[in-house]
Amino acid sequence: MxxxxxxxxxxxxxxxxxxxxxxxxxxxxxxxxxxxxxxxxxxxxxxxxxxxxxxxxxxxxxxxxxxxxxxxxxxxxxxxxxxxxxxxxxxxxxxxxxxxRRAAQMEASKSFAKQLMRDANVPTAAFEVFTAVDDAKAFVRKLGAPIVIKADGLAAGKGVVIAQSIEEADATIVDMLEANRFGASGSRVVIEEFLQGQEISLMYFVDGNTAVPMMPARDFKRIGEGDTGPNTGGMGAFAPVPTFTADHATEVTKTIIEPVLSALKSQGIVYRGVLYAGLMMTESGPKVIEFNARFGDPETEVVLPLLASDLLEVMWAVAHDGLADVDLRWHDGATVCVVLAGGEYPAKSDKGTPIQIAHQAADDSVIFHAGTALEQQQLVTAGGRVLTVSATAQDVPAATQRAYEAASQVHFNQMQYRRDIAHNWQQ
The missing domain is CATH 3.40.50.20 (Rossmann fold)
Structure with missing residues (x-):
């Protein structure tokens, strides 16, 4: 290297x-x-x-x-x-x-990722891929509701609908395949069974020979408290997840990550970077909900504050197949983040609204910018998710309290955020 x-x-x-x-x-x-x-x-x-x-x-x-x-x-x-x-x-x-580009298909095409998992016998939800409305509707009736419908391509975290009824599923299928809601990304849909359990986000540093897991995290995709309302790009997260053990991580590495990387290599694809596994911890073990080809958002904002190793050295090693020589170290404690979003998110972005931050974040918290801009030296909104407030403490409850204390220092018109992030930290 x-x-x-x-x-x-x-x-x-x-x-x-x-x-x-x-x-x-x-x-x-x-x-x-x-x-x-x-x-x-x-x-x-x-x-x-x-x-x-x-x-x-x-x-x-x-x-x-x-x-x-x-x-x-x-x-x-x-x-x-x-x-x-x-x-x-x-x-x-x-x-x-x-x-x-070929390796990034793990995120850019859900059908590619699902077929790869099927071929590699990786545990995931039962699924089929459709381009025709009638065929998709017939499959929905075969599986029943609730059921998960995904735009095949990239949709900024908003291309997944968990339909609670056959009627909602039918409307979603028409919306994606006929009404062109997601453009080319929704010209094919992946329809899969609804998995029961607790979600975990487990990101890996991956080079040509080695895959090393990061801290497990859990994000909160729904806009509303109690996990209600439409999916968003993510409204908050916490790490680590106390119920997800080192043995769980080993199981995921052996049954999911290594088979997937091997299946990619069999197609002549060598994966290097971050591979994000969105997992459901079911009664029969971990199953893959989705893969992302990069750091998760907002999981990054809770995982990186806990990283004790030098990130630049880790990334350089990944790019040059030297990851096996890196000792990935982590700080004790926990980090929680809360996303501050515009009032009409996720349906609409917020632009040009002045933002006031009462004072700089304390040493144990940091405000990460997302949808912000400067207009004549005034910080203003410029997106749906505007800011992410992260805080680190000795455990998840203490970090949660500090994150909300830091969030209270930020104000802009119609600002919304979930007040129940990390409510399920012991599950």
């Missing part, structure tokens, strides 16, 4: 709370990196240099990276990964963190 350069120039692609958390953690590296954000957000710009290069123009991105002597590129969001930004950077000899 080549050595990481001294004071490396590191570019982070993305502009959400996940990328702010990644940049915040990279800034703590003993390697003292020079950080750039493409395009970043006001929170990221406090610790990195903003760059206005379009990341979907690979030729322009590569030209900028060469001109700036970038040593390493970290890709945050799923869309650039699915579009092959890592392939373009690697072809130009620029090391990058994240899976290439």
């Amino acid at each position: 080549p050595n990481l350069p001294t004071n490396p120039r590191v570019a982070v692609i993305g502009q959400g709370a996940r990328e702010h958390a990644i940049t915040w953690k990279l800034a703590q590296s003993s390697q003292r990196p020079q950080l750039y954000s493409l395009p970043g957000n006001p929170g990221m710009w406090e610790i990195s240099t903003a760059v206005a290069v379009p990341v979907d123009d690979h030729a322009e991105l590569v030209a900028w990276a060469k001109e700036t002597n970038i040593d390493f590129v970290v890709v945050g969001p799923e869309q650039p990964l699915a579009e092959g930004v890592v392939d373009a950077l690697q072809a130009a000899g620029i090391p990058a963190f994240g899976p290439d």
